[in-house]
Amino acid sequence: MDILLAQTTDAGLADLGKAIAFGVGVGLGAVGAGIGIGNIFGSMIQAVARQPELRGELTGIQWLGFALTEAVVFYALLGGLLAFVLV
């Protein structure tokens, strides 16, 4: 905490604001991806519970969906980093 409070200059405060905005932004991005990933695995469990013989076919689709959803948080991360560096 001392490190954060030591930033009392204007430039330091602007940097502090950027750091907080970056953290909050990526965190909100992670919320969406988290919900999506939860949905995918939840649906997978239900599907396999109903029709266990389909597990092999579903696994590939499940991981594809997982990766597509998970990538969303990295777009947020990348956008945040770009804004952080450019602004």
Added chain:
Amino acid sequence: MSVLFAAAESDFDPQHEFILEEWIPLHLGPLDLSVNKAVAYIWLGGLLTILLGIWLMRFGLSLRPDRRQTTGEAIYEAVQEQIAESSIPSKALHIWFPYVASLFLFIWVLNIVGFVPLPISNDKFDAFGVELPTLGIYAATANLSVTLALALLTFGATHVEGIRYNGVVRYFKSWIPEGAPKPLLALIVPLEVISQFMRLISLSVRLFANMLAGHMLILVMLGLIFIFSAWWLVPFSVGFGLVIYLFEVGIVVTIQAFVFALLSGIYIGAAIEPEH
């Protein structure tokens, strides 16, 4: 982030690990072909991929497979069933199965090599009078240029194959959904063209950002010790770092290679048989 790090007493910079210094400068006009850390990692990854393929598949095969052959066959079968046959139409399988399979193996090896501490690094330390590079983790796939080059291969292959199998007119017509009303075409055509380029971006950025974020997380976790210069943090940061490391090595490395190969297959397959 840089606020925290700049204010820290020690000079800990996780982004320092991702700076590429020119080791052997090679400039061809405007092209920068210098050998740097990422190039070294790609060479190593390519060599290991070739050796892995030869070791698994190319000698001592028998009807009663030993463990090595079983592993090779399991990988082959998984790639064939999960990636190639589910995405590429059977008439083009003989051309594009080798492509997606080598894409999967190459990216997997590049990713996994990225999590092995190797003495390929910009920093040197002095050991008994000999300058040795420090151990570091870095993945070639944590570099946007590398993943973009791989995605461009798929992008090029998609359109070349689409035109080769369908002809120019039929291929580009297949981008437009059938029965779309004429006035809407002005809206649909630019959208479809943009979406083709978005594939390129999403394919490359997904792999790049995943690997970069994995390495960053591990480095930042361990870096917390140096930022706060507190010894009581050691068990927490090493513990969390280890958990992230195991997650990356156990799941992310394989999933990302799998998804890259599968999406490449899906894009190429959809271009060859647009009705699908």
